[in-house]
Amino acid sequence: PQIPYKGDNYPEEEMLERSRRFYEEMNKRRSIRLFSDRDVSLEVIKNVIKTAGTSPSGAHTEPWTFVVVRDTRVKRELREIIEDEERMNYQRRMGDKWLNDLKKLKTTWQKPYLETVPYIIIIFKQVHSISADGQKKPHYYSEISVSISAGILLASIQNAGLVTLISTPLNCGPKLRELLKRPPNEKVMMLLPIGYPTDDVTVPDLKRKPLDKIMFLV
Amino acid sequence: PQIPYKGDNYPEEEMLERSRRFYEEMNKRRSIRLFSDRDVSLEVIKNVIKTAGTSPSGAHTEPWTFVVVRDTRVKRELREIIEDEERMNYQRRMGDKWLNDLKKLKTTWQKPYLETVPYIIIIFKQVHSISADGQKKPHYYSEISVSISAGILLASIQNAGLVTLISTPLNCGPKLRELLKRPPNEKVMMLLPIGYPTDDVTVPDLKRKPLDKIMFLV
Ligand SMILES: Cc1cc2nc3c(=O)[nH]c(=O)nc-3n(C[C@H](O)[C@H](O)[C@H](O)COP(=O)(O)O)c2cc1C
Ligand SMILES: Cc1cc2nc3c(=O)[nH]c(=O)nc-3n(C[C@H](O)[C@H](O)[C@H](O)COP(=O)(O)O)c2cc1C
Numbered sequence: 200p201q202i203p204y205k206g207d208n209y210p211e212e213e214m215l216e217r218s219r220r221f222y223e224e225m226n227k228r229r230s231i232r233l234f235s236d237r238d239v240s241l242e243v244i245k246n247v248i249k250t251a252g253t254s255p256s257g258a259h260t261e262p263w264t265f266v267v268v269r270d271t272r273v274k275r276e277l278r279e280i281i282e283d284e285e286r287m288n289y290q291r292r293m294g295d296k297w298l299n300d301l302k303k304l305k306t307t308w309q310k311p312y313l314e315t316v317p318y319i320i321i322i323f324k325q326v327h328s329i330s331a332d333g334q335k336k337p338h339y340y341s342e343i344s345v346s347i348s349a350g351i352l353l354a355s356i357q358n359a360g361l362v363t364l365i366s367t368p369l370n371c372g373p374k375l376r377e378l379l380k381r382p383p384n385e386k387v388m389m390l391l392p393i394g395y396p397t398d399d400v401t402v403p404d405l406k407r408k409p410l411d412k413i414m415f416l417v
Numbered sequence: 418p419q420i421p422y423k424g425d426n427y428p429e430e431e432m433l434e435r436s437r438r439f440y441e442e443m444n445k446r447r448s449i450r451l452f453s454d455r456d457v458s459l460e461v462i463k464n465v466i467k468t469a470g471t472s473p474s475g476a477h478t479e480p481w482t483f484v485v486v487r488d489t490r491v492k493r494e495l496r497e498i499i500e501d502e503e504r505m506n507y508q509r510r511m512g513d514k515w516l517n518d519l520k521k522l523k524t525t526w527q528k529p530y531l532e533t534v535p536y537i538i539i540i541f542k543q544v545h546s547i548s549a550d551g552q553k554k555p556h557y558y559s560e561i562s563v564s565i566s567a568g569i570l571l572a573s574i575q576n577a578g579l580v581t582l583i584s585t586p587l588n589c590g591p592k593l594r595e596l597l598k599r600p601p602n603e604k605v606m607m608l609l610p611i612g613y614p615t616d617d618v619t620v621p622d623l624k625r626k627p628l629d630k631i632m633f634l635v
Contacts (some may be wrong), residue, residue, distance in 0.1 A: 201619035204447055209577030211458055218577045225471045225569060229422055240429055246436035248632045252625055254568065255444045255583050258518045259623050265632045273635050295516055299513035300476045343564045350472065350568015351443060359436045360425030364472050367558055379635060401419035405477050407470055414466045414483045417491050417598060
């Protein structure tokens with residue numbers, strides 16, 4: 200069945216102003232790699248994940264699972280798994296070119312923030328699901344859909360005044376899936392610590408491309 | 418070089434309220450497939466694309482290109498390319514299962530909205546770039562990064578009070594790339610009409626998964 204849809208209808212000046220303010224809010228976002236141990240209300244975490252769950256998805260398959268880690272012991276195990284793999288990634292797997300491209304970011308295999316931060320969100324994509332009659336239901340475009348929902352999650356975290364870091368824990372997928380007891384149809388895609396930055400945190404002095412390098416009007 | 422970062426610092430009640438309001442705003446979003454020809458200010462389009470350009474990306478490669486189509490003739494050619502392919506997708510390529518999964522959405526190969534809508538955004542991912550010294554620079558995780566930026570774009574379009582539809586024009590990539598004169602390192606990922614819905618538009622009566630089906634706390 201179909202239902203009517205009523206859109207917003209802002210006067211032009213207000214729409215312009217809203218689009219400008221949202222840009223300014225999002226443009227403040229930076230990837231943070233040093234987190235304070237200051238706690239965050241679980242209600243806020245629930246709201247940002249609910250927001251991510253409003254994302255569109257191919258054929259409305261909603262192929263995302265958000266595991267929120269709050270338990271200290273699980274965080275420690277998670278850190279161990281990730282640092283073990285990241286050490287090998289940095290030392291052997293990524294190659295000189297990749298490492299060189301990362302130099303300006305000053306990233307390393309060490310992730311102490313995984314133990315200080317109040318919450319870690321691990322995002323899984325469901326490559327398929329099982330329907331009521333036991334059939335495999337394919338999830339079209341699941342990787343794109345989950346990444347779009349991660350973008351909406353980021354916008355929501357930024358809007359709440361919290362900080363995060365998107366990371367893709369290379370080669371850690373199977374171990375993390377086991378640690379977090381997720382089924383085999385779910386694959387780890389991203390890992391986001393979420394909380395407050397430390398008071399003295401610094402970030403790489405990156406510039407973003409200007410509009411005329413990313414938008415082309417025809 | 419590194420620079421200091423100062424985060425927001427909302428009182429807990431305000432953070433909660435902001436996260437709740439943002440959820441409500443995003444939860445109003447629906448994919449729209451019937452657009453009015455009412456015009457939209459180009460400034461707003463520029464702002465939503467600037468906002469998408471604040472997205473994080475693997476090693477800060479910013480691997481996105483947003484082509485904005487306003488020209489009537491280009492829209493017509495674009496529609497022809499897409500309908501030709503979509504007719505074949507629906508008739509021969511997608512298979513019964515996929516078509517069945519799409520039934521509830523009432524989508525077809527016909528896309529008249531591609532000519533009525535004021536703007537169409539085509540999002541390309543750059544699979545690599547060429548550095549100043551002529552070397553190929555790989556773009557790590559470009560598909561994920563571009564999809565995250567599409568998520569931020571959607572949030573921004575919704576916040577401005579406009580509507581859109583994420584679509585993935587299956588098999589149209591090379592022809593669209595040629596029509597829009599983009600270089601070979603850029604691949605079409607998504608296509609988004611953007612504007613106002615028609616007054617009498619309806620949408621499928623879909624439900625979204627509740628929080629306890631998408632979030633798991635450990
Ligand atoms: C990656 C992706 C590809 C999609 N492709 C199409 C498409 O080609 N045609 C279409 O009509 N809808 C497409 N959609 C829209 C979905 O059908 C829609 O998001 C889903 O049914 C949920 O509805 P909602 O967006 O109104 O919440 C796509 C969505 C995503 C995320
Ligand atoms: C798909 C993806 C994967 C990323 N992986 C990592 C990572 O593993 N480690 C890390 O420190 N940063 C990672 N980043 C963060 C980027 O380095 C960061 O977004 C980029 O340098 C731009 O900085 P900004 O987010 O502060 O604008 C990733 C970002 C994206 C989008």
